[in-house]
Amino acid sequence: MSNRVVIGSQWGDEGKAKVVDFLTLDADVIVRFQGGANAGHTVEVEDQKFVFHLIPSGIMHQDKMCVIGNGVVLDPIQTLLEIEDLRQKGLDTKGRLIIANNAHVVLPWHSAVDKLKELKAGKAAIGTTGRGIGPCYSDKVNRIGVRVGDLLDEKELRPRIENMARIHNEEFKLMFGADPIDPETVIKDYLALGQQIAPYVKDVSEFLYKSLKDNKRLIFEGAQGTILDVDQGTYPFVTSSNTIAGYASCGSGVGPKAIDQVFGVVKAYTTRVGNGPFPTELLDEVGDNLRKIGNEYGATTGRNRRCGWFDATVVRKAAVVNGLTHLAITKLDVLDSFKEIQICTHYECDGEILNLIPNQLSKVGRCLPVYESMPGWLSDTTKCRSWDELPQAAKNYLMRLSELVDVKIGMVSVGARRDQTIVIDMN
Ligand code: GDP
Ligand code: IMO
Numbered sequence: 425m426s427n428r429v430v431i432g433s434q435w436g437d438e439g440k441a442k443v444v445d446f447l448t449l450d451a452d453v454i455v456r457f458q459g460g461a462n463a464g465h466t467v468e469v470e471d472q473k474f475v476f477h478l479i480p481s482g483i484m485h486q487d488k489m490c491v492i493g494n495g496v497v498l499d500p501i502q503t504l505l506e507i508e509d510l511r512q513k514g515l516d517t518k519g520r521l522i523i524a525n526n527a528h529v530v531l532p533w534h535s536a537v538d539k540l541k542e543l544k545a546g547k548a549a550i551g552t553t554g555r556g557i558g559p560c561y562s563d564k565v566n567r568i569g570v571r572v573g574d575l576l577d578e579k580e581l582r583p584r585i586e587n588m589a590r591i592h593n594e595e596f597k598l599m600f601g602a603d604p605i606d607p608e609t610v611i612k613d614y615l616a617l618g619q620q621i622a623p624y625v626k627d628v629s630e631f632l633y634k635s636l637k638d639n640k641r642l643i644f645e646g647a648q649g650t651i652l653d654v655d656q657g658t659y660p661f662v663t664s665s666n667t668i669a670g671y672a673s674c675g676s677g678v679g680p681k682a683i684d685q686v687f688g689v690v691k692a693y694t695t696r697v698g699n700g701p702f703p704t705e706l707l708d709e710v711g712d713n714l715r716k717i718g719n720e721y722g723a724t725t726g727r728n729r730r731c732g733w734f735d736a737t738v739v740r741k742a743a744v745v746n747g748l749t750h751l752a753i754t755k756l757d758v759l760d761s762f763k764e765i766q767i768c769t770h771y772e773c774d775g776e777i778l779n780l781i782p783n784q785l786s787k788v789g790r791c792l793p794v795y796e797s798m799p800g801w802l803s804d805t806t807k808c809r810s811w812d813e814l815p816q817a818a819k820n821y822l823m824r825l826s827e828l829v830d831v832k833i834g835m836v837s838v839g840a841r842r843d844q845t846i847v848i849d850m851n
């Protein structure tokens with residue numbers, strides 16, 4: 425019996441939700457532990473498609489508990505929209521969703537400043553999702569934030585909002601020439617939102633501690649990806665949270681010994697949304713084909729995802745900083761029609777060979793990807809349900825990826841649906 429962390433191992437959108445949904449069959453509690461509504465997690469079950477931004481992807485399974493941990497920055501409006509969307513599709517969240525009372529709240533100042541800063545940055549813009557993530561985490565660390573529990577008590581909320589209004593409205597005026605946001609309106613609106621989410625709000629770490637004592641099986645659902653991690657990624661072109669496996673513990677309030685396995689979700693190729701370096705990016709017809717066949721358009725913002733070949737220096741880095749125990753390789757089927765497939769095995773940089781994508785942005789910019797080529801399989805993998813059913817060239821490709829990053833393959837995904845999954849080695 426294992427508690428698993430599921431982590432994006434590239435630049436996000438690797439198919440984490442599909443993998444979490446599948447692994448949930450074998451779990452009791454699913455926990456989001458970082459990020460916020462910048463995430464777009466797609467689950468397809470039979471003919472229904474759900475995109476989650478905050479609610480854990482395990483919610484599709486009616487008998488499982490879902491938890492939003494303290495490390496998440498919670499937008500209550502988005503949360504309620506997702507709850508309502510699920511209700512309309514026949515899925516009740518009452519008694520099955522828990523929100524940490526010590527998670528921070530994304531407020532109107534956060535999304536406004538996120539967008540204003542990006543506009544002002546011009547060419548240096550990060551290409552954020554505009555969901556207020558960076559500004560909310562800044563306020564958290566700066567100790568001026570508002571937490572979910574504060575929404576339930578005007579005595580707690582009022583002084584915090586008044587303080588935040590003083591600081592941010594001044595910033596709005598001086599830095600952006602923007603209109604202030606009225607603190608009284610925010611207090612009124614967010615107390616009302618607090619009443620709506622109140623039935624879900626609890627001490628999450630206490631709940632998880634009891635779950636672990638009762639031998640419940642946990643899945644920690646990562647958002648974004650390793651190379652978007654605020655410390656390990658291509659800083660400053662990153663998100664504002666730690667996206668890596670170690671943060672599952674901090675962001676949910678459980679001890680690190682609770683985690684047994686770390687699944688690194690990787691696309692059989694690479695994508696990135698937003699700005700920043702992407703050494704294996706394909707700016708040609710091949711990249712366009714990957715985008716079209718892979719339907720690579722952002723689940724949160726609808727932006728085109730930039731596409732490129734698999735980059736072993738990226739996934740090796742993920743293996744190193746997350747301690748990956750398994751790979752979950754997704755979207756193998758997207759490569760079905762490619763005659764030749766390239767893999768970046770390492771970089772050459774300043775006369776050196778690099779096996780890991782470097783931490784310094786300027787150095788990443790000087791890296792030249794070195795490729796090896798493998799023959800494609802030119803056949804349909806979407807109906808394969810076992811290793812043996814896969815074409816030999818596809819097996820060779822998968823084995824080469826695993827060998828290059830030195831992590832065994834736990835599962836392979838050959839389509840968006842839950843049943844389009846091949847289990848290899850989950851031990
Ligand atoms: P996440 O953010 O990591 O959960 O990934 P997204 O949901 O943003 O993007 C992954 C997209 O790929 C979604 O539309 C999924 O439905 C889809 N998907 C997941 N696995 C597969 C797969 O194996 N093959 C194909 N063709 N699509 C997949
Ligand atoms: P999931 O969980 C892909 C990217 C943004 C931008 C950078 C910073 O669906 O994989 P932010 O709004 O977080 O301050 O933006 O991070 N980004 C993602 N890219 N998938 C995501 O989430 C992302 N969440 C943020 O595009 O480049």
Ligand code: MG
Nearest residue numbers: 437464465723
């Ligand atoms: Mg996504």
